[in-house]
Amino acid sequence: MDGFFVGKVRRGVTRNGAAYMPPFDGILQQEAVWAIKSYLETRREKPL
Numbered sequence: 001m002d003g004f005f006v007g008k009v010r011r012g013v014t015r016n017g018a019a020y021m022p023p024f025d026g027i028l029q030q031e032a033v034w035a036i037k038s039y040l041e042t043r044r045e046k047p048l
């Protein structure tokens with residue numbers, strides 16, 4: 001799950017040649033990416 005998350009954030013998400021999400025490699029520092037993930041986890045309604 002962590003590998004999936006960090007891969008999507010670094011490389012972005014493209015489908016059929018269209019960028020659905022821009023790559024954040026070199027834009028967000030590692031600490032910022034994990035801070036966003038930790039924040040999202042505090043908002044989760046049900047545990048995984």
Ligand code: HEM
Pocket residue numbers: 004005006008009013015020021022024032033036037
């Ligand atoms: C301008 C900011 C952003 C935009 C426009 C954006 C947009 C999107 C979109 C449209 C998708 C779905 C792609 C699809 O349908 O396949 C997506 C997926 C995802 N985004 Fe973003 N995103 C942004 C920022 C971020 C940030 C800051 C993070 C985390 C730090 C993040 C993490 C993810 C992850 C992990 C997925 C994959 C989710 C999955 O496939 O289950 N995104 N993003």
